[in-house]
Amino acid sequence: MKKLSLGLFLLTVLFFPTKAQQDKEIVDSFFQNAISDYTAYEQLRYLTKNIGGRLTGSPEAAAAIEYTFQELKNMGFDSVYLQEIMVPNWVRGEKxxxxxxxxxxxxxxxxxxxxxxxxxxxxxxxxxxxxxxxxxxxxxxxxxxxxxxxxxxxxxxxxxxxxxxxxxxxxxxxxxxxxxxxxxxxxxxxxxxxxxxxxxxxxxxxxxxxxxxxxxxxxxxxxxxxxxxxxxxxxxxxxxxxxxxxxxCHQRPDVKSYNVIAEIKGTEKPDEIILVGGHLDSWDNGEGAHDDGTGVVQSIEVLRLFKALGIKPKHTIRAVLFMDEEVMQRGGKAYAREVKEKQEKHIFAIESDGGGALPLGFSIDANKEITQKIKAWQELFLPWGIYNFRNGGSGVDIGPLKEQGIALAGLIVNSQKYFDFHHAPNDVFENVNQREMQLGAAGMAALIYLIDKYGL
Amino acid sequence: MKKLSLGLFLLTVLFFPTKAQQDKEIVDSFFQNAISDYTAYEQLRYLTKNIGGRLTGSPEAAAAIEYTFQELKNMGFDSVYLQEIMVPNWVRGEKxxxxxxxxxxxxxxxxxxxxxxxxxxxxxxxxxxxxxxxxxxxxxxxxxxxxxxxxxxxxxxxxxxxxxxxxxxxxxxxxxxxxxxxxxxxxxxxxxxxxxxxxxxxxxxxxxxxxxxxxxxxxxxxxxxxxxxxxxxxxxxxxxxxxxxxxxCHQRPDVKSYNVIAEIKGTEKPDEIILVGGHLDSWDNGEGAHDDGTGVVQSIEVLRLFKALGIKPKHTIRAVLFMDEEVMQRGGKAYAREVKEKQEKHIFAIESDGGGALPLGFSIDANKEITQKIKAWQELFLPWGIYNFRNGGSGVDIGPLKEQGIALAGLIVNSQKYFDFHHAPNDVFENVNQREMQLGAAGMAALIYLIDKYGL
The missing domain is CATH 3.50.30.30 (Glucose Oxidase; domain 1)
Structure with a gap:
């Protein structure tokens, strides 16, 4: 018996990776896949170069809804739908x-x-x-x-x-x-x-x-x-x-618009949602590249990564492309309202709205216990330069979920250049680096993977 | 007596900051001064836009030697001089x-x-x-x-x-x-x-x-x-x-060139040197902005910061602008040879040759004891995003000092974009951000400050 046990032990040690090793391998695979993939980068190119600045209520914002909706459909996620909202329609007029x-x-x-x-x-x-x-x-x-x-x-x-x-x-x-x-x-x-x-x-x-x-x-x-x-x-x-x-410039009557939503349905707890989001609208004097085209395509990328790696999450992973962050925040408010009305259970929500630059950490807005749990995963992210796990705010769009007690977080990225082009004509595609943006998407995907696996 | 002691104690606590507080204040002041100062950025503009690519042996390399020499003189450092070397003179010829x-x-x-x-x-x-x-x-x-x-x-x-x-x-x-x-x-x-x-x-x-x-x-x-x-x-x-x-393209006979050197003399140990350096030459198909115009102006900036903050170092702080890193590394080799010949005591050398992007840490090439000592200062750098204190190589120019047992280090910066423009026509001034570059200079200055204060 003793001999057999030793054999089994060795077999286990040699051929079955430990939980920690498994986690490391999967976290690494998110990053490795992301930095060598150009899907999100090409989506960003389309949003910025073909559509351009996407002012809330504008034809460009409508085109961005149509484009991302079709794109998400084409990518074959389990569910892709629109959430109707009324948004302000301020127009800039002549130069x-x-x-x-x-x-x-x-x-x-x-x-x-x-x-x-x-x-x-x-x-x-x-x-x-x-x-x-x-x-x-x-x-x-x-x-x-x-x-x-x-x-x-x-x-x-x-x-x-x-x-x-x-x-x-x-x-x-x-x-x-x-x-x-x-x-x-x-x-x-x-x-x-x-x-x-x-x-x-x-x-x-x-x-x-x-x-x-x-x-x-x-x-x-x-x-x-x-x-x-x-x-x-x-x-x-x-x-x-x-x-x-x-x-x-002048104000026109409110118009109909939409949040764009896509999901990978959970295998064990399909009614429990982990949300990742960015905002689809932008200002109109630039291309809305870092603010927040990158957050949009990173959110889509999180879903793509789960699919590409063949990981079937236990909980439903939902990407939300919010409308109207810049003007009246109607998309985020409507989303939170509907979550409450429908009593949809969200276990976590994360937003990327600080630009698509080098990711450095996560800003966590949750209770002490959850915050500690997330901070304990830091080691898995360190090889990918994500080191700064700190308490702090999440994002404007998911912020309204806070009063429902949902654990929130924001992606922290290198902010040194962000306010050089924030809301300005130089917020263009050329200022986004594919690798930096993809590292951010992978960071969010890996965090969501761990939350999905271990719960919060 | 008891009363007096308590009074003295309170006085000490309230009015005399602890060593740790002092260190924090001074480290912070390096960063605060640097990120709001444009001296180095304007020097970089001159090196890249007025002089351009500085191929070893070229007229542009000679102009860069002349410019930095005069600039260092004008800045009023204690000693500014040239170190003569012979360098290769490969010329590109026609397009x-x-x-x-x-x-x-x-x-x-x-x-x-x-x-x-x-x-x-x-x-x-x-x-x-x-x-x-x-x-x-x-x-x-x-x-x-x-x-x-x-x-x-x-x-x-x-x-x-x-x-x-x-x-x-x-x-x-x-x-x-x-x-x-x-x-x-x-x-x-x-x-x-x-x-x-x-x-x-x-x-x-x-x-x-x-x-x-x-x-x-x-x-x-x-x-x-x-x-x-x-x-x-x-x-x-x-x-x-x-x-x-x-x-x-073709090879011409070697020509005379120079390393450019400037010093702030140490007050207590003027014969013990702490070196900071970058390389003045570059390739000629771009402007040599990140490679290594930023390392050059950051090295000068380290001296400027000591002067601007009124800090008189105990050891001599020496900035070395190396010639010919790209082709034959004659500047670095000659420098190390002369250090040996003159038996100049160097206690530490750091190089910035990874571009002027966001600084993330230091790569330390020294014995265990020294490495541990440096790593213990990490906390002071964390508020400025410099977190990654690890063992590793230093730089091509200071590398030859290693065999003399000198403790070396390299500035680690965000490398995600570096090889997008390394040795290419798009290595231009416009791709350098003043804040990121200055954070790197301040990081090196603060590290040198601590080494100067506490020794290695």
Whole structure:
């Protein structure tokens, strides 16, 4: 008996890999398959180059829904369907004009973009003196006397001394979102903001802004960081210079649109869902490559990887391509509402909406126990450069699921360049690297694999 | 007494930061200063855009020596000097021509680059049938009968299934370095190699090749990966197709050149040196931005940071801008020889020659004790994304110092894109991000700071 046991033991050791070895092999296979595959990269090329910027409510957004829906059907997943939502339909109109007119410097054309949800100036445009401020406190100190009838120029640069460029963005973003409301309270007739970005260049960065009931709506545009520096310089020599700007953007009635959803049905617990998502809409002044074309094709890639590797998950793996992240977040909100109504059980949701750059980790928004469980898998990801397993937020689209107690996470990627092209004309396909994007997709797929296997 | 002690204790705790806090503050200050400073970035712009590709022995290499020497002088370091060396002077000559001529496909122009140290074809060029192989074994099997009088086409693609793209490069590089010798042994009259890179594009990648005494010297060129795919495809339908290629590259006599060196003198141990370096030469078909313009300006930046932060090191910090890394490595070899001759004590040397992308860690080539000491500082670097402290090689230029028992290290950066532009026309300034490059410089500066403070 003893001899036989030893034989069995050796047989087990030599021919049956341990659980840890199995996990390592499968996790590795996700990455190996992904980095040598171009399916998602070619899908991104189509979304960005053939369709282009996919503003919520636009024909391009509709084309992206149609394209991804057909693509997911063709890829043969178990279930591909649309979730109907009503979305805002803000349109940019004609190309923006923004011009400095100074008795000292002459005329200077600026690179400008209307902010999302802003009203337009009308065909004649706006023409007024400019008052530069760095923040809302300065605005308040100047008061109505100095501001009334003028264009307010918010020129606070994003701080760039920190590693996390999201903090840089956060440090300047209220100029874009609230600047018009703040300035209008003191009688301003328009708002110019310094683009919220980390680059020194001529690319203007758009993004959503908001009005407030009871406060006069005034037109708002962003100018590039270089143009902001030029305008600021000119104002030092010529406080009486004028700026002219013209936008014809406007709001149309809401239109019908869709979240696009595809699933691989679970073999053991088909009613328990693991979600991976990104958002299909983008701004219209670039190609929406990193924001968030990559999140979309990475989500599809997660499903492709399971299929390609022949892994049949126990739980249902669902890719959700959310509509309208950029403007009103209607896709994410509607999705969460429906989950609640239908009492669909979600055990985990992860979003990729930080760009398709080198993945570095996961930001986990879950209870302590689940967070610890996920962190314990770090070792499997380290050979692929994914090391940073930390507590933090997930994503705008899956965020509304939080109140239902669902464990959430976000893919953390190298953010150093992200705010160089975020919401700007240079957010194009050429700035995405196939390997980096695919490593991110593989990272999410491997994490989902482990959650599916061991539960949360 | 008791009361006084408590008071003193509180005073100490409240007003005197601990050593660990001090270290953290100073390490952070290196990064904070670097990412908001554009000195190195503008130096890189000059090296790449005003001077351009800096082939060893070329007028551009001489201009780069002159420029960096003056720049270092202007920056006010304690000592700036040149180290004379003799370097090879291979010149590319006229723009390369490479063309497929097929009765099936007609004529196809290819994107080609002569390999460094290759002889040229002469003005008439070479015209011959082509035989495709993947490796030296296939070549051997075909033998002289099949190869004699033909052009050998080495078409083994770099493997791309691994995280570390250096492995991809390593998997295909012998085609470039030894292909001509191997093929000439069987009577080939020329060699075409598939560019050793990770991208699918039309950029041909150059790099050095070698001949062997006693083996016929035949001309060698690289074609882009896309062209290699096209040629391979055409050969499947038309084995008798011809390739024409023409190069006028040739070797001139060695010329005088220099390593450029600058120092901040140590306050306590001026004769003990900590070295940081990169290489000033580059290939000439691009701008030598990531390879290794970034290593050069990062090395200068390390000195600038010490000066800007007012930190007076105990040991001498020396930046060495090596000449001739790409062709014969004469700069690195001469430097090590002189260190030995002059018995200059070096306690540590670090090189940046993996590109100016996001820094991720340090590769340490030192004894166990020193390696452990360095690894223990990891925590200070983690907030800045530098997490990977591992054993490994350092760099080609400082490598020759190893036999003198000097502790070496290399900066590890994100390598996913590096072999997309390594030795190719797209290695240009525009592909370098200021923040990523500066994080790398700050990482090296902070490591040097800790080594200077605590010794090794």
């Amino acid at each position: 923006e004009i923004a011009r400095i007119s100074s008795t000292v410097y002459g005329t200077t054309e600026m690179h400008a973009t209307a902010l999302g949800l802003s009203i337009g100036t009308g065909k004649d445009g706006l023409w007024a003196q400019v008052i530069e401020v760095k923040n809302f406190d300065e605005l308040k100190k100047l008061g109505e006397k100095k501001i009334k009838g003028k264009i307010v120029f918010f020129n606070r640069a994003a701080t760039t001394k920190q590693y996390h460029t999201g903090n840089a963005y956060g440090s300047a973003i209220n100029q874009r979102t609230e600047g018009a409301v703040q300035a209008a309270q003191y009688g301003a007739i328009g708002v110019l903001i310094r683009s919220v970005g980390t680059a020194h260049d001529f690319n203007p960065h758009t993004g959503v802004m908001h009005y407030k009931e009871g406060v006069n709506k005034i037109p708002s545009i962003a100018i590039s960081t270089n143009d902001a520096d030029i305008l600021s310089l000119q104002l030092k020599q010529d406080v009486e210079l004028n700026v002219y700007f013209r936008t014809t | 390369e021509i490479a063309r497929i001529s097929s009765t099936v496909y007609g004529t196809t122009e290819m994107h080609a680059t002569a390999l460094g140290l290759s002889i040229g074809t002469g003005k008439d060029g070479l015209w011959a049938q082509v035989i495709e192989v993947k490796n030296f074994d296939e070549l051997k099997k075909l033998g002289e009968k099949k190869i004699k009088g033909k052009i050998v086409f080495f078409n083994r693609a770099a493997t791309t299934k691994q995280y570390h793209t250096g492995n991809a490069y390593g998997s295909a590089i012998n085609q470039r370095t030894e292909g001509a010798v191997q093929a000439a042994q069987y009577g080939a009259i020329g060699v075409l190699i598939r560019s050793v890179g990770t991208a699918h594009d039309f950029n041909p990648h150059t790099g050095v090749m070698h001949y062997k005494e006693g083996v016929n010297k035949i001309p060698s060129i690289a074609i882009s990966t896309n062209d290699a795919d096209i040629l391979s495809l055409q050969l499947k339908q038309d084995v008798e197709l011809n390739v024409y290629f023409r190069t006028t």
